[in-house]
Amino acid sequence: MTDDTGDQSVHITTPDGAQLAGRLVLPPDGREPRLAVVLHGATGVPRDYYTRFAAWLAQARDAAVLTYDYRDFGASAAGPVTRSGATMAMWGVIDQAAALDWLCDHYPETEIWVIGHSLGGLCLPFHANAGRVARLIAVASGPAHWTKHPLSYMPSVVAFWFLLGPLATLLCGYLPGRLLGLGADLPKGVFWQWRRWCTSRGFYRVDWGQSMPHPTPDRMTGAVTLVGIADDEMMPPERVRRLADFYPAATIRHRVITPAEAGSKAIGHLRVFAERNARAWPLLLDGIA
Template sequence: MKHLRLAETRATQEPLTIEADGAVLAGRLYRPAHAPTAAIVIHGATGVPQGYYKPFAEWLTREGYACLTYDYRDFGASASGPLKESKATMAIWGRLDQPAAQAALEAAVPGAPVWAIGHSLGGLMLPFQGDAARRLSRVITVASGPVHFSDHPLRYKPVTAAFWYGAGPAATAICGYLPGKALGLGPNLPAGVYWQWRRWCTTPGFNACDVGADLPAPDDNAVRCPVKVVAVADDVMVPPPAVWRLMQLYPEAHKSQLTLRPADFGLKKIGHIGMFNGKNAATWPAIIA
C-alpha cells in the first residue's frame, strides 16, 4: 500500500488525442503529483513542435500545474498524409485547433482554473475564439505581437526579405509546401500556413486583412481575465515594440508587461525561441509570476 500511495502522488505524463473540427491533434498531458493549482494549455509558435516545450511543461508540473502541449494540424506529431495536400492555415490553427486543445484540457482536468500560455502565434488568436477565451482565468503571451516587416532591426531585414520575398515563396510555390528543412529554417509547413503568415507580416494591420474572410471580427470582450504580455529584449523576430501592440487586442483585460533581458538572468542571449530552451530555465519563474 505504501508503494501504491507513492506511485499515485508522482507527476505523470500521458498522450492525449484532441478532436479539432475534423482533424486529430497529438497532445501530451502533464499532471503534477497533487491537485493542480491551474491547468495550462501551451499554444506553440509557428514551426515549433510541442516537444520543444517539454522541459518547460515538466517544470510547470513540479511547480504544481497541469499542462497540455500539442501540435497544430498537419504539423509535428499531428501530421498525417502528404503535406502538399494540407488545407491548414494560421487562421485554422488559431480559430479551431487552439480552442480544441483548451477544451481537451478542461475535460481532462475538470474544475481547475484554466490558463493559456501563448508563444508567438499562440498569443495572437484568442480574440477570435469566443467562449473558449471567456473561460480562461489567466493569459500569458510570450514574444507574441502583430509584427510587420518594418519592425525588424536592420541587421535582420535581409533574412526576412529572403523568407518573404525570395527563397521562401519560390520554394513554397515549387514544392506545394514550405520546405523548411531543406532551407535550413526548421520543420516543413503547409503552404496555406506560410502564405497567410507572409501576408500578415507584410501587410499593415497584420491579420486584419483576413477579417471577414478566414477570420471573424475580433471580440474585444473575449478576454477579460488578467493578461501578462512578455517581450524579449534581444528578439529580432518580434521586437518589443511589436509585442506591446498586442495589448490593443485585449482592451477589456487587466494587462501587465514584462521584458526579459538576458543579463538579468545571467544569460548572453534569449531571442524569439530561446526562453523555452532548458538552458534558459532561469527565465521561467519570471514568465509565470
C-alpha cells in the same frame, strides 16, 4: 527539477475533424492539479520542444499542462505536408480553440491559464472559452510587420517574405524549412497566410470576416502578461506591447526579459522555452501569486 511528473498522451478532435496529438503533464507524486494550463506553440515549433518547461510548470505550480501539435504538423501530421490544406487561421482559430475546449472540459472547476508562444498568444479573442481563462501569458507574441524589425535583421526578412520563402514554397508545394535552415517544414497554406499577415499593415485584421471570423475582444476579461524578449529581432518588445490593443477588456501587464536575467548570452525569439534558458522560466511568472 524531478522527472516524476505524470505524462499522458491525449487526442483532441477539432470541430472540422482534424486530430491533434497532445501530451498532458500532471503534477508529481499524484498531487491534484490546482491549475490547468494549455500551451499554444509558436509556428513551426513542435510540442516536444516545450516538454521540459511543461514538467517544470507542473511541479512548480501543481499544474496540469497540455501541449499539442497543430494539424498536419509534428505528431499531428497525418500524411505528406504537400497534401495539407492547413492555414495559419486554422492553427490559431480552430486548433487552439479545440485545445482550450479540451482543457476546460476535463478541468471544469479548475483555474485555467493559457501560455502562448508567438502565434500562440494571438488568437484567444476568437475562442469561445476565452471567458474561462483567468490568465494569458503571451511570450514573444504580437502583430508583426516586415518593416518593424531591426535594420540588422532586414536582409533575412526580405529574403524570407519576398525571395527564398515564396520561391521555395512555389517549387516544393510547401515551405521547406529544414532545407532553408529555418527548422520545420510548413504547409504551403500556413506560409502564404503568415506572409499575408506580416506584409499587411493591419496584420491578421486583413482576413477578419474572410478566412477568419471576427473576434470578440471583450471575451478575455482576465489578466494578460505580455512578455517581450530584449534580443528578439523577429518580434521586438515594442511589437509585443502592441498586442494589448487586441485585449481591451483584460488587465494588461508588460514584461521584458533580458538574456542577462536568464544567465544567457542570447535568447532570441524561440529559445526562451529551451532548457538551457530555464532560469528565464520563473521570470515568465514574475508577480503572479
